[in-house]
Amino acid sequence: MKERTAVMMLMLTAIVWGSGFVMTDIGLVYLSPYQLMAGRFILAAIILISIFSYKLKNINKKVLIKGAILGTILYTGFVLQTVGLQYTTPSKNAFLTAVNVLIVPLIAFVIYKRKFDRFEMIGAFAALIGIGLLSLESSFTMNIGDVLTLLCAVAFAFDIFYTNKFVQKEDAILLTVVQFIVAAILSVIFMLLFDHIPTSIEAGGIYSIVYLAIFSTIIAYLLQNIAFQYTTATKAAIILSMEALFGMIFSVLFLSELLTFRMVIGAFLILLAIIIAEVKPTFRKKQANLIGKLKN
Template sequence: MKHYLGDVLLLITAVVWGSGFVVTAIALEHLTAYQVMAGRFVLATLILCVLFHRKLRTLTRSVLWKGAVLGSILFVAFALQTVGLEYTTPSKNAFITAVNVVIVPVIAYLVFKRRIDRHETLGSVLALAGIGFMSLQGSMTVNLGDFLTLLCAVGFAFDIFYTNLFVKKEDALSLTIVQFATASVLSVGAVLVLGEVPATLTGAAIWPIVYLAVFSTTIAYVCQNIAFRYTTPTKAAVILSLESFFGTAMSVLFLHEVLTGRMVLGAVLILAAILIAELKPSLKLKPRIRPEH
């Protein structure tokens, strides 16, 4: 049952993050990248502190430094992604970010010499190909936004890997609170240093921030960090790659984008990758049948 709990929570995260690309693009029409980040992380931190205030009394030194590490990684990854979105399209931003599906098992190999098995390799490659078919609709040229987004993919891969590692020994909610608080301090600091403190905020600028803070940040990351107790980093990355699928689906539903054959093929490849990741344990348990001669 716990196995499926992790999968369901990661699926919820993927759905919410899929919508986040559209909402972030809307927010950037009214605010700068660091203003968007500061707003979403500060509000998300306040929400968590109100809902789980008892966790603040039990923060240990271990949780503080691990949460600070995760928060710093999160800030860098989101900064690269959000600034990158100012110079590239949401579809290319989503695709390149999803390269973390391939990077996570590589990090596991480099840090712990964990072997990359054929199921993880096949699942990662299929997911990456599927995201490419769904998201890359325009030019394949690499511009500044694409390069920044590629760097952000590395950051998110490290975030997935180390979050999965830390929640095995620490309370997931406590880690999330410290993680968001750290990202908030860094984001607000960036706004102050760059002199981007807004004089006024319109409703058109506020509602995307509220959505990103409540859903894409608070709910999604709480679900993700709890789910990491019950899954592996590579499997989590593959399931989370569905955010591109849901992002495209929501664009079709709400922005009336045309559903193309490439999008359908991408969806099929991503679902195949999820099935491979899901069925891997059962495949290993099945006894090999000797062929009859």
């Protein structure tokens, strides 16, 4: 039951992140990437501290260290993704970021010697192909933006993997609070280094910051971090890859993006990947029961 709830929470996270593509696109009309990220993380950190102030007394050294690691990894991913987007196309940026769905099981294998799960790997490849059909528009050539985006995918993969690992022993909400405090501090530092503090922000920019902070940051990451307690990192990465699917849907609805047959096929493959990852436990249970009956 808890695993089913976790899947629903991750699906909601993917939906919210998909809508975030639209709000980010709107926000970048009024603010630079560094200003938008700073506004997003600062507001998210302030709200989280206000809501969960009663939990702060339970923060210990382990939570601070693990939350700081997650916050640093998360902001690194966002910076690499944003800077990479300046040198590549949005479609390639989205596709290369989604490569994290394959990197997560590799991290588990290299660092912790966790064997590859064939169902999860099949689902991961199906999701990656589907995202490629959704995102890629022209010939696939590499440039500095693509390299930075691949590094961003590595960062997001480590974020998924270590969040999944840390929430097994620490309070998921406290980890999220520390994570975004650290991300907010880093966002201010990078904004001051590479940009400037905006003297005024138009309404469209404010709406984008508020939406991204509350929905794409606070709600989405709380849902993700809590859900990670009840599922594997690879399975979570596959489900979260639906972000690309929902990003397409919201882009078609609100940004008038043209829906093509190839995009429909890509969406189908992503859904198939989720089904493969989700039915695996049921299939194994039935297989074990069948073997048991044959032995008897």
